Amino acid sequence: MHSNVYLPQAFLDEMEAILPASLNMEDFISACQRPLRKSIRVNTLKITVEEFVKRAAEKGWELTQVPWCHEGFWIEADESVVPLGNTAEHMSGLFYIQEASSMMPVSALFKSDEDRFESVLDMAAAPGSKTTQIAANMSNEGVLVANEFSASRVKVLHANIERCGVRNAALSNFDGRVFGGWLPEQFEAVLIDAPCSGEGTVRKDADAMKNWNKESVISISDTQKDLIESAFHALKVGGVLVYSTCTLSVEENQQVCHHLKEKFGDAVEFDNLAELFTDADKAVTEEGFLHIFPQVYDCEGFFVARIRKLAATDAPQVKKRLGRFPFEKASQKVQDEVEKQLHKALEIALPNDSSVWLREKDVWLFPNALEPMLGEFRFSRMGIKIAETHKNGYRWQHQVATALATGKEAHSVELSVEDAREWFMGRDVRPNNQSGKGEVIVKLGDDVIGLGKWVGNRVKNGLPRELVRDKNLF
Known part of the structure; x- marks a missing residue:
């Protein structure tokens, strides 16, 4: 029990009122005083839900389905060792440790099988x-701009994107308020x-509310209104916007959505989420939003709204100074040569929805759906370096191995648990009685875990530094 959880009386009064x-x-x-149940989401870019469930059973992990996410499970596992x-x-x-309620916004975004988006x-x-989770729902296709x-x-x-085998992402590092002016009507x-205030x-976090006050809630809601306006401008007509928070106040939730409606009128339509999952109606508001108090589904407090854009809006005008774009798209001849050499070395094919781009000696793979944005916005990282x-x-x-390999390639080496x-x-390994030359796909069982290079009977480690662990594992 988190019996020492701090809940200010002013906050409790606010909650009682709503x-x-x-x-x-x-x-x-x-x-609020009960610890959260641990939950995970299966990464379907790497493994099917059915195969993961089998593996979990073999390991003695007990899984309980999260109602609003097919890939999500509450998990009971012995973590003492x-x-x-x-x-x-x-x-x-193969999986991501993720709070169950935080899986809901993406489930709302991809509400039905018809929700296929080329740009997110x-x-x-x-x-x-x-x-x-979005990348998995997109099956690594199209383009996913991830801003922080x-x-x-x-x-x-970036480390989590790498670990999960995402290849269609472009990362940026801006205040989210810039998107409406810089990339108007660019995303589906x-x-x-x-x-948010994190209520x-x-x-x-038992101390999450230590600094809570109503003035802070109001201040944060002003920022949220700016952000949702920017998001709406960046959305194509006919597109879908999901607004979510891990807080409970109406100022940061319903009122932010109503602000958008007041600002843009009939261009804004609220989707009803009452049928998103079984018993969703227990948390649905009159507008069709999900306002989730922690006792309803035994999860975090959360809010989710799904909004459609029905008409164009006049985006803010901005002056752009982007400087010279440092990448050059490879000619078809160069792209063909890269693909030929990659297949010869590792039996890996390049996806047909991506193109090779060059920067000095570096060779990158960008999703084709990113190209309309390349001259309009500055990204910190795009696609994968191959x-x-x-x-x-x-x-x-x-990332050639972790984002493009299937694990079926012949030019691979399977490690023992000790070598893995x-x-x-981050250490080199010497697989028993094996040797080779050139790059090699490294696997643990059937799972691709990286790319190494044979040096006699030793495989030189190619794991990026951000993914290296400095303590004993599994």
Whole structure:
């Protein structure tokens, strides 16, 4: 029990005033004092849900389906020896440790099988739980712009994208308020999981409310209104915007959505989420939003709204100074040569919805759907780096294996569990009675975990520094 959770009386008074008649304050406080159930989301870019469920059973993990996410499960696992984050399955990118309620915004975005988007903006993306969930729903196709205002958190975002095998993302590091002016009507879908007062997170952090006050809530809501306006301008006509927070106040939730409606009138339509999942109607508001108190589904407090854009809007005018774009699109001849050499070396094919771009000696793979934005916006990282050129051809890079390989390639080496531990700690390995030459796909079982290079009977480690662990694993 988190019986020491801090809940200011002023906050409790606010909650009592907005609590639906079907709920009561005793259950609310009791829920806030219970630790969260641990939950994970299966990364379908790497493994099917069915195969993961089988593996979990073999490991003695007990899974309970999260109602609003087919890939989401509450999990009971013995972490006394190995925490879930240090398991081989997590290190290999097969799953993401993600709070169950935070899976809901992406489920709302991809509400039906007909919701297929070529261009998506995740406006506040770090640490990457929703970004990687979006990428999986997109099947790594189209383009996913993942923005994070905090520069230090961009590194964490990129590390999670790498680990999960995402190849269609372009990362940026801006205040989300810039998108409406810089990329107006550019995206078919936008997710804004807005920065908020975090009133719903007390089950995860007992001190989350230590600095809570109503003035701060109002101040944050002003920023949220700016962000949702920017997101709406960046959305194409006919597109879908999901606005979410991990807070409970109406000022940061319903009122932000109503502000958008007041600003843009009939261009704004609220989608009803009452049928998003079984029993969703228990948390639905009269507008069709989901306002989730922690006792309803035994999760964090959360808010989700799904909004459609029915008409064009006049976006803010901005003056752009982008400077010279440092990449050059490869000629068809060069692209063909890269693909030929990659297939010869590793039996990997380039996806047909991406193109090769060059920057000095670096060879990158960009999603074709990104191209309309390249002259309009500055990104910190785009697509995946697949190679570096040298006098004898190409030196292939880590993400060629983790984002493009299937695990069926013949030019691969399967490590023992002991060697895989060494690999994840950034060390070279010597697989028993094996040797070779050139780059090689490195696997643990059937899971691709990286790209190495044979040096006699030793495989030189190619794991990027941000993915290296400095302690014993699984």
